[in-house]
Amino acid sequence: MRIGELADAVGVSTQAVRYYERERLMPAPTRGGNGYRAYDDQAVARVGFIRTAQSAGLTLVQIRSILDLRDRGVIPCDHVSDLIDDRLAEVRRRMAELAALEEELVQLRDRSERLNPADCSDGDICHIITAQPQPQPQPAVSE
Amino acid sequence: MRIGELADAVGVSTQAVRYYERERLMPAPTRGGNGYRAYDDQAVARVGFIRTAQSAGLTLVQIRSILDLRDRGVIPCDHVSDLIDDRLAEVRRRMAELAALEEELVQLRDRSERLNPADCSDGDICHIITAQPQPQPQPAVSE
DNA sequence: CTAGACCTTGAACCCGACTTCAAGGTCAAG
DNA sequence: CTTGACCTTGAAGTCGGGTTCAAGGTCTAG
Numbered sequence: 001m002r003i004g005e006l007a008d009a010v011g012v013s014t015q016a017v018r019y020y021e022r023e024r025l026m027p028a029p030t031r032g033g034n035g036y037r038a039y040d041d042q043a044v045a046r047v048g049f050i051r052t053a054q055s056a057g058l059t060l061v062q063i064r065s066i067l068d069l070r071d072r073g074v075i076p077c078d079h080v081s082d083l084i085d086d087r088l089a090e091v092r093r094r095m096a097e098l099a100a101l102e103e104e105l106v107q108l109r110d111r112s113e114r115l116n117p118a119d120c121s122d123g124d125i126c127h128i129i130t131a132q133p134q135p136q137p138q139p140a141v142s143e
Numbered sequence: 144m145r146i147g148e149l150a151d152a153v154g155v156s157t158q159a160v161r162y163y164e165r166e167r168l169m170p171a172p173t174r175g176g177n178g179y180r181a182y183d184d185q186a187v188a189r190v191g192f193i194r195t196a197q198s199a200g201l202t203l204v205q206i207r208s209i210l211d212l213r214d215r216g217v218i219p220c221d222h223v224s225d226l227i228d229d230r231l232a233e234v235r236r237r238m239a240e241l242a243a244l245e246e247e248l249v250q251l252r253d254r255s256e257r258l259n260p261a262d263c264s265d266g267d268i269c270h271i272i273t274a275q276p277q278p279q280p281q282p283a284v285s286e
Numbered sequence: 287c288t289a290g291a292c293c294t295t296g297a298a299c300c301c302g303a304c305t306t307c308a309a310g311g312t313c314a315a316g
Numbered sequence: 317c318t319t320g321a322c323c324t325t326g327a328a329g330t331c332g333g334g335t336t337c338a339a340g341g342t343c344t345a346g
Contacts, residue, residue, distance in 0.1 A: 004322065014323090019304060034312055036323055049268045056251060056272065057244055060303070070268050077260035080271050084255065088248040091241055098238050101200055105231040108199060112227065117220035125192045125213050126223050129199065147292065157293090162334060177342055179293055203333070287346100294341065304330090311324065316317100 001039040010047040017047060025050055025064050057087050144182040153190040168193055168207050200230050
């Protein structure tokens, strides 16, 4: 199987497959006489695993740590379990942040409906969003 | 007021202030005889506005669009209102995504507790995370 | 007069997961 | 024999919001 077929089979780009190889998530494949990469079904499973793990929100570094264990013959389940727990905690933290942000946005929106734009004085930029006192340097809620 | 005082007053770094100037969120300030930037209270309010808008999750490009209107003498409230609505929709979309991801992770975690690592065959990488059929190329849930 | 705390500039670097570009080699069909 | 679809490599670009580095100039206190 060539790289394009592998990529099509899993639904990723060929560049992504080469990228995984560079990043050592995929082993260097055997090569045909023409220098083309040759893959077997295991490679399909491996790229599939990578994508599934990614869809669970694991980073490529984390996924590589799983694959490294596997390649060294260690059953990675305990490690995977830890990573899932970490990720779950992170997702919940993030959800809480977003919930707080949502509330703030709803308040801003309500305010924008209550206030008359004509009252927006020249002194401030916009009366909907007004500068808050800066207790801690709040680096903003990133995505 | 010099740049360090402005930065301290708002709680940002001096580099961030210069960055806002480069990105045209802050106008080029007047300069003292020594070439130092000189700011007034309006500048403090403006940087404060930027940070507050950022904490509502607006991007610098969006914030600049607000400031541009203001600088051209247009009351930006309607535009701000639209941006807030957009952002709110985005946050809610994101929360829904995260909720789905959370559920997936909980299922994975439950599975990891049910399954015995010893049953993890050599054929797959890890029996907790198994490749799913790939209907649409799922580019993973990004943060 | 010198130390140190400020200020100036431009350029490079950071994160992650790729994509894009450039410049070529290979192979099957017509 | 050419077209076009594949494949190869390495380097660079993308996104956002800055930070870090390098190499200086300025000002104030002691």
